Amino acid sequence: MNYLVGLLSVVFFILAITVISKSLKLNKNLSGENESDSALDSHNNTNAVGFLLFWLFGTIAGVWSFLHSQPDFLPEAASAHGVKTDSMFWISMAVVTFAFFITNSLLFFFAFQYRNNKNRKATFYPVNHKLEIIWTIIPAIVMAILVFTGWRTWRDITSQAPSNAVVIELTGHQFGWYVRYAGNDDSQLGNINYKLIDETNSLGLDFTDKNTFDDFTASELHLPKGVPVLLKIRAQDVLHSVYLPFHRVKMDAVPGMPTKFWFTPTISTDEMRAKLGKSDFNFKLNCTEICGRGHFGMAITVFVDEPEDYKKWVSEQKPFLTMNPAYLSKVPENLKAKASKYIPAEPIATDSTASEAVSVK
Amino acid sequence: MSTAVSTTEEVIAHGHDHGHDHEHEHHELGFIRKYIFSEDHKTIAKQYLISGILWAFIGGALSIIFRLQLGFPDMSLEWLRPVLGEWIDESGKLDKEFYLALVTMHGTIMVFFVLTAGLSGTFSNFLIPLQIGARDMASGFINMLSYWFFFLSSVIMFSSLFIETGPASGGWVIYPPLSALPQAMPGSGLGMTLWLTSMALFIVSQLMGGINYICTIINLRTRGMTFTKMPLTIWSFFFTAVLGLLSFPVLLSAALLLIFDRSFGTSFYLSEIYIQGQALPNMGGSPILYQHLFWFLGHPEVYIVLLPALGMTSEVIATNARKPIFGYRAMIGSMMGITVLAFIVWAHHMFVTGMNPFLGSVFMFLTLIIAVPSAVKGFNYITTLWKGNIVFTPAMLFSIGLVSLFISGGVTGIILGNSALDINLHDTYFVVAHFHLVMGAASFFGLMAGVYHWFPKMFGRMMNKTAGYIHFWFTFVGVYSVFFPMHYTGIAGFPRRYYSFTALGNDSQAAFTDLNAFISFAAIITFTAQAIFFINFFYSIFKGKRATQNPWKSNTLEWTTPIVPGHGNWEGEIPAVYRWPYDYSKPGSEADFIPQTIPHSATPESNLPEENDEIAKEKEIESLLAAQNESYNR
Structure with a gap:
């Protein structure tokens, strides 16, 4: 990258020197007459050459910098849909880069080629309907193809989640994420109510709903590999946005309006570590909607486990009620029996740490 | 309405004067009526221009400060303490909230105060009467009010930079609930109140201006100036005014509802919020509603910013290529298409905000349609250069630069407009690169082209050409150096509005440390190079070489006026157009x-x-x- 800095500084420098030296020369030769009255001056060719140089150095810098940055782009998508959108992205990118290169090249070449020449007159060429139609229709067709493939992919991504999907709830708050799983006994997330939020029950779990009893919270996001995952996304205070860069997942978290996104992780953390040759690699969940001071640090770690490891991990987690037996008092009488199942004989000396997501450091 | 009538009479009275005593250049107005509370469209245009230039320097300076943080995250900014005071924290770093305030104010200032008021305000005012052959705007008085509302709005926005809790900091889109709840961030307190007040006044100013532009273009064209003989500049100002007139009121509604939510306990945008240990009573509101309202203006705003630049570029390119603009009617048609489509693509900013995905599909189709007229414009510009006899005035250089930037930034719009691809790219630097090229830099180049081209008409003097060339090359190379590499960080998944990228994990920010430093370095050079323009501009106003009648050998009407036109523009009859x-x-x-x-x-x-x-x-x-x-x- 230092080379690029150097290269472009040189370009700047050369251009500046050229222009300045030309202008000095002009000053020496300046007879003080007609020349300066006309819009045309001796720099005209310099500027024309400038466009050609810009094209040349721009192309070199563009290609070089792309190749240089490419290894640092997001690696292969770690989700089923992400592989599709990635390939679509690079195909679209090829199409637009082609258009970008051709049109910019024509622009700069024409600028150079048709620089002013006193002995020539511009061609009076005001209209050509055939040309206009051609370059209306060609982009329209290309666009139609891109849109259509994009639409089909979008439709698949946003379709109803498969019924076997693992449901996980993510709740954004300033500045962290709460993760809640449906528990080991039912696959239903219990209700939550923001008015029930207190220091321990930071999600506002509603213990009048029996589905809540086995729900557990976590400070990290664990996902099973190869199984569809449905993220139910909430926000408590302001907008946040769930961003799983490696899974090509993004969906805003909106207070008062739960959102969702389902996808299938295809590469486990271990596989990704092996692939990248980085033993400390971890997937991340970041926030991409401006939410205040700690926005940039609002991240938790994501583990994609082999299905059996995932099962094991889930089975080891303790329901919120088990960790915080005091909440039994919030359970209505008729459900007390059901809830008591989750209350340990010995009260566990713990507090809310498990429910606190990692927040900004 | 009565004021409108009475001022029309005033304008008429001026016209009358000119019609009858030709020797009298203009009846003498006092300093205040002539230069401050002036009703002359040319003076108002210059007021807009100079305000816009000052705003551009403020907006640019803000971006340099946050680029220092992004490019050189370990740098001590202690030396900025004399200017920023408490906004530099004890460790000598930029305060994290102030970083967001900088980003927010940079966006607000550049989009509204520079590229809307400074660009459209300047050139619509200046060129409409001169190019269609009118003595002044339909209502000089409303036109004057338009500027002074803008001025008031500017003063309020500017003052918000200096308050203790800081200016608005929730991003230039000020999405609630962040912007609605002062407890969410300090910038959402007084700073946001001032932002909303300022923008409300700004909208009033835009509406007054817009209605004037439309009335003037429809009613005051000189004899023979049929719609199909109007320069493309006028067409672009016309469409811009229509866009503004239809979309700004929606922003005003959005802002009003936000004001109600903030101050009067309503729940238009708020629902089920628990913040700072407190559950708020608001129920049933929707933050998505705000986004719909905001982008109903926000998207047309892109074209409000861009169309005048494209219009002026058409004029400058044709004049300096010494060739008719290729496909005049196709140009009008594509601008018309863009104007109509601009209103029905807004939700492409909201693909992943939780909006129904079916709506996403609809807006994806509509969005990619708008690429077609834009492509046609690009091709037409290139064909206009073909077999021309090009004179590279500074204005022409900036116009060619505009076309290049418009294409380079435009093509990535095809990617972002595809909702499936937008999932990963939304709110990353890819978006930042895209819109800075296509609307920020392109429109800025249009503004510069306009200033260099019409400076002789504005001030009767020429700007220094050599300084113009140097300014162009620094800016052109600089802008590409700043924004082109941002695509890379976007593809690498770097989100925008991040104070630092450490939380992305896996040390991924390290790979782009050099690139970010390079971008900041290029931004500083580009910004510094604007000093060349600044000096050239103000020096030339007073000391520039005297302009000739028609320095660019142009066809349009403004070059038939006296070199320094007085109030009423033409001495004697307004010329006819054939x-x-x-x-x-x-x-x-x-x-x-x-x-x-x-x-x-x-x-x-x-x-x-x-x-x-x-x-x-x-x-x-x-x-x-x-x-x-x-x-x-x-």
Whole structure:
């Protein structure tokens, strides 16, 4: 990258020197007459050459910098849909880069080629309907193809989640994420109510709903590999946005309006570590909607486990009620029996740490 | 309405004066009426321009401060403490909230105060009467009010930079609930109140301006200036004004509802919020509603910013390529298409906000349609250069630069408009790169092209050309160096509005440390290079070489006025118009340009066969003189 800095500084420098030296020369030769009255001056060719140089150095810098940055782009998508959108992205990118290169090249070449020449007159060429139609229709067709493939992919991504999907709830708050799983006994997330939020029950779990009893919270996001995952996304205070860069997942978290996104992780953390040759690699969940001071640090770690490891991990987690037996008092009488199942004989000396997501450091 | 009528009479009175005593250049107004509370469209335009330039420097400086943080995250910014005070924290780093305030104010200032008011406000005001052949705007008084509302709005926005809790910090889109809840961030307190007040006044100013532009273009064209003989600049100002007039009121509604939520306990945008240990009573509101309302303006705003730049570029390119603009009617048609489509693509900013995905599909289709007229414009510009005889004035350089940036930034719009691809790219630097090129830099280049091209008409003097060339090359190389590499960080998944990228994990920010430093370095050079312009501009106002009548050998009407036109623009009768504005290098003609005021009967050698029919209409056009004078004398 230092080379690029150097290269472009040189370009700047050369251009500046050229222009300045030309202008000095002009000053020496300046007879003080007609020349300066006309819009045309001796720099005209310099500027024309400038466009050609810009094209040349721009192309070199563009290609070089792309190749240089490419290894640092997001690696292969770690989700089923992400592989599709990635390939679509690079195909679209090829199409637009082609258009970008051709049109910019024509622009700069024409600028150079048709620089002013006193002995020539511009061609009076005001209209050509055939040309206009051609370059209306060609982009329209290309666009139609891109849109259509994009639409089909979008439709698949946003379709109803498969019924076997693992449901996980993510709740954004300033500045962290709460993760809640449906528990080991039912696959239903219990209700939550923001008015029930207190220091321990930071999600506002509603213990009048029996589905809540086995729900557990976590400070990290664990996902099973190869199984569809449905993220139910909430926000408590302001907008946040769930961003799983490696899974090509993004969906805003909106207070008062739960959102969702389902996808299938295809590469486990271990596989990704092996692939990248980085033993400390971890997937991340970041926030991409401006939410205040700690926005940039609002991240938790994501583990994609082999299905059996995932099962094991889930089975080891303790329901919120088990960790915080005091909440039994919030359970209505008729459900007390059901809830008591989750209350340990010995009260566990713990507090809310498990429910606190990692927040900004 | 009564004011409108009375001021129309005032304008008429000026016209009347000119009609009758030609020797009198203009009746002398006091300093205040002439330079401050002026109703002369040219003075108002200059007021807008100078305000816009000052704002651009403020907006640019803010971006340099946050680029320092992004490019050199370990740098001590202690040396900025004399300016920023408490906003530099104990460790000598930029305060994290102030970083967001900088980003927010940079966006607000650049989009609204520089590229809307500074660009459209300047050139719509300056060029509409001069290019259509009118003595002034339809209502000089409303026009003056428009500027002073803008000025008031500017003062309020500027003052918000200095308050203790800081200016608005929730991003220039000020999405609630972040912007609605002062407890969410300090910038959402007084700073946001000032932001909303300022923007409400700004919208009032835009509406006053817009209605004036539309009325003037429809009603005050000189005899012979039919719609199909209008320069593309005027067409672009017309469409811009229509866009503004229809979309700004929606932003005003959005802002009003936000004001209600903030101050009067309503729940338009708020629902089920628990913040700072407190559950708020608001239920049933929707933050998505705000986003719909905001982007209903926000998207047309892109074209409000861009269309005037494209219009002026058409004019500058045709003049300096010494060639008619290619596909004049296709240009109008594509601008018309863009104007209509601009209103029905807004939700492409909201693909992943939780909006129904079916709506996402609809908006994806509509969005990619808008690429077609934009592509047509690009091709037409390139074809205009083809076989031209190009004179590279600074304005022409900036216009060619605009076309390049418009294409380079535009093509990535095809990617972002695809909702499936937007999932990963949304709110990353890819978006930042895209819109800075296509709307930020392109429009800025349009603004510069306009200033260099019409400076002689504004101030009667020329700007230094060599300084203009240097300014262009630094800016052009600089802008590409800043924004092109941002695509890479976007593809690498770097989100925008991040104070630092450490939380992305896996040390991924390390790979782009050099790149970010390079971008900041290029931004500083580019920003510094604007000093060349600043000095050139203000020096040339007073000391520039005297301009000639028609320095660029252009066809349009403004070059038929006196070198420094007085109030009323033309001494004597307003000239009639007989032909379109793009008769450059016409075969058979001795000169390589034929101004709009030359009748076809005077140029039999160069008339195209169908233009000989126009000769018959000349009598008709001339006979309109009485009616035209009548309209000013009524």
